[in-house]
Amino acid sequence: MVSEQKTVDVSFDSLLRIFTVPEGPDSTLTQIEEKLSQNLNQFLREHIVAEEKPLRHIEQDFSDSIIPEQPEFVSDHTQHLLDTLVSQSVHTSAPSFIGHMTSALPYFLMPLSKIMIALNQNLVKIETSKAFTPLERQVLGMLHRLIYSENDEFYSRWMHSANHSLGAFCSGGTIANITALWVARNNALKPDGDFNGVEKEGLFKAMKHYGYEGLAILVSERGHYSLKKAADVLGIGQEGLVPVKTDTNNRICPVALQEKIQELKAQKIKPFAVIGVAGTTETGNIDPLEAMAKVCELEACHFHVDAAWGGATLMSNNYRHLLAGIELADSVTIDAHKQLYIPMGAGMVLFKNPDAMASIEHHAQYILRKGSKDLGSHTLEGSRSGMAMLVYASMHIISRPGYELLIDQSIEKAKFFASLIEKQSDFELVSQPELCLLTYRYIPKSVRAALAKATPEKAQLLNELLNELTKFIQKRQRETGKSFVSRTRLNPEKWHKLNTLVFRVVLANPLTTNDILTKVLDEQRDIAKQAPNLMASIKHLSDEILAS
Numbered sequence: 056m057v058s059e060q061k062t063v064d065v066s067f068d069s070l071l072r073i074f075t076v077p078e079g080p081d082s083t084l085t086q087i088e089e090k091l092s093q094n095l096n097q098f099l100r101e102h103i104v105a106e107e108k109p110l111r112h113i114e115q116d117f118s119d120s121i122i123p124e125q126p127e128f129v130s131d132h133t134q135h136l137l138d139t140l141v142s143q144s145v146h147t148s149a150p151s152f153i154g155h156m157t158s159a160l161p162y163f164l165m166p167l168s169k170i171m172i173a174l175n176q177n178l179v180k181i182e183t184s185k186a187f188t189p190l191e192r193q194v195l196g197m198l199h200r201l202i203y204s205e206n207d208e209f210y211s212r213w214m215h216s217a218n219h220s221l222g223a224f225c226s227g228g229t230i231a232n233i234t235a236l237w238v239a240r241n242n243a244l245k246p247d248g249d250f251n252g253v254e255k256e257g258l259f260k261a262m263k264h265y266g267y268e269g270l271a272i273l274v275s276e277r278g279h280y281s282l283k284k285a286a287d288v289l290g291i292g293q294e295g296l297v298p299v300k301t302d303t304n305n306r307i308c309p310v311a312l313q314e315k316i317q318e319l320k321a322q323k324i325k326p327f328a329v330i331g332v333a334g335t336t337e338t339g340n341i342d343p344l345e346a347m348a349k350v351c352e353l354e355a356c357h358f359h360v361d362a363a364w365g366g367a368t369l370m371s372n373n374y375r376h377l378l379a380g381i382e383l384a385d386s387v388t389i390d391a392h393k394q395l396y397i398p399m400g401a402g403m404v405l406f407k408n409p410d411a412m413a414s415i416e417h418h419a420q421y422i423l424r425k426g427s428k429d430l431g432s433h434t435l436e437g438s439r440s441g442m443a444m445l446v447y448a449s450m451h452i453i454s455r456p457g458y459e460l461l462i463d464q465s466i467e468k469a470k471f472f473a474s475l476i477e478k479q480s481d482f483e484l485v486s487q488p489e490l491c492l493l494t495y496r497y498i499p500k501s502v503r504a505a506l507a508k509a510t511p512e513k514a515q516l517l518n519e520l521l522n523e524l525t526k527f528i529q530k531r532q533r534e535t536g537k538s539f540v541s542r543t544r545l546n547p548e549k550w551h552k553l554n555t556l557v558f559r560v561v562l563a564n565p566l567t568t569n570d571i572l573t574k575v576l577d578e579q580r581d582i583a584k585q586a587p588n589l590m591a592s593i594k595h596l597s598d599e600i601l602a603s
């Protein structure tokens with residue numbers, strides 16, 4: 056604590072000052088702003104995952120539940136934030152931070168985001184956003200066209216139509232997925248005869264009216280956990296989210312999907328939506344979307360594609376074929392805050408049919424009047440920021456070919472890293488990159504041979520030791536603070552579906568070099584040596600298996 060800290064009096068005049076635009080190049084606030092930019096830049100250069108300080112120590116800095124009685128100077132408080140918060144946050148834009156979908160941001164977004172904060176527009180209605188509303192509708196139109204490639208006439212007809220909506224801008228993929236399934240549910244249980252629709256009468260009466268024993272949403276075993284939340288809040292129940300078997304490449308088996316649907320129907324359970332994953336969160340694989348679309352057409356199911364992470368691949372004419380069939384989806388989720396390099400809080404759901412969202416339309420008297428162009432009548436969220444502006448700006452400043460370069464270099468870097476891993480005698484590539492995501496683990500050659508030869512019991516034992524080692528390496532590497540990979544659990548066919556901990560790498564930062572990737576492996580190999588007891592147990596068991 057700084058003892059000489061100056062104090063401020065609580066006065067209405069000083070409160071008025073904080074709402075006034077700071078004047079002059081040498082006003083205090085301007086100076087603070089400059090200092091802050093410098094400090095942040097320095098932080099962004101020097102730290103990766105800030106020096107490891109146990110969370111319980113950090114918690115001590117954030118343990119006071121009393122709202123301060125004494126105001127602080129902005130300058131003092133800024134220093135406080137730098138010391139306690141910034142210094143202990145995670146440097147997600149470091150080139151050696153390759154573990155998550157949250158990545159580096161282009162610098163032009165920092166000054167531009169001030170426009171958004173300063174104007175503080177509320178996109179829920181025109182009265183509080185004016186030009187931001189058509190801008191957001193245009194952004195939705197752009198993404199819609201990226202997926203569905205309709206013609207000019209289509210977009211001039213629907214993009215700004217008051218009674219239609221090409222999609223919804225929201226805080227992220229979770230809300231986007233919930234919105235898509237909300238629309239699908241309401242369309243499946245729509246008004247019929249004297250039944251007023253699920254949105255008016257609720258699920259219980261809808262089930263009785265339609266004669267269903269339950270509802271189901273089908274997705275591969277690799278579906279994102281946000282879908283469970285969706286099934287829960289929509290009243291389907293988490294057990295109504297039915298997992299379907301995947302093949303060795305983590306893609307849904309269309310035959311198994313078809314069988315599951317028949318099974319459910321035989322129990323009078325209505326499978327109303329099927330979800331294709333275009334870029335699974337754990338392995339980056341893409342479901343066979345065309346085959347899934349056929350099943351959905353046959354079964355009259357809503358076909359949703361969760362392309363929260365992988366959807367940006369459509370920007371690349373060289374790789375968009377990987378998502379072939381996405382244009383057949385009734386709805387698609389894309390997160391601009393993943394591979395479109397936008398700050399957090401930029402999810403989108405797009406609907407093929409401009410009428411689709413009518414089933415969730417809401418109106419209120421003082422806002423969202425019928426026939427108005429208020430975006431709030433088709434969104435789950437109420438008040439929303441002008442985040443679409445940053446997507447709009449990036450589309451113009453980076454442009455489609457610019458994004459293509461970014462996407463291509465990420466995928467090519469992942470291929471490089473995969474081949475580098477395959478050349479090592481002591482690493483094993485667990486999942487090949489289809490996009491820019493791959494998984495692998497540390498496993499010396501002789502241990503691999505032992506694992507292949509072992510009886511099921513011994514294999515399980517050896518694999519558990521390897522899992523411990525993977526966990527140790529991943530944690531120690533993070534704590535050392537030079538680089539960061541994440542870890543996840545897979546069940547590789549090759550190892551008879553044993554529970555396998557793996558390193559997970561997402562290559563999105565254009566500043567990540569091949570040299571950095573080589574060093575990541577070197578560091579992991581070195582860290583393995585820092586667990587001599589574990590390594591000895593692994594070697595001992597391997598030798599025993601190989602000798603038997």
Ligand SMILES: *Cc1c(COP(=O)(O)O)cnc(C)c1O
Nearest residue numbers: 227228229279281336361363364
């Ligand atoms: C990230 C992700 C989500 C969830 O998105 P949020 O923006 O975190 O809410 C959903 N599905 C997939 C496939 C994702 O990768």
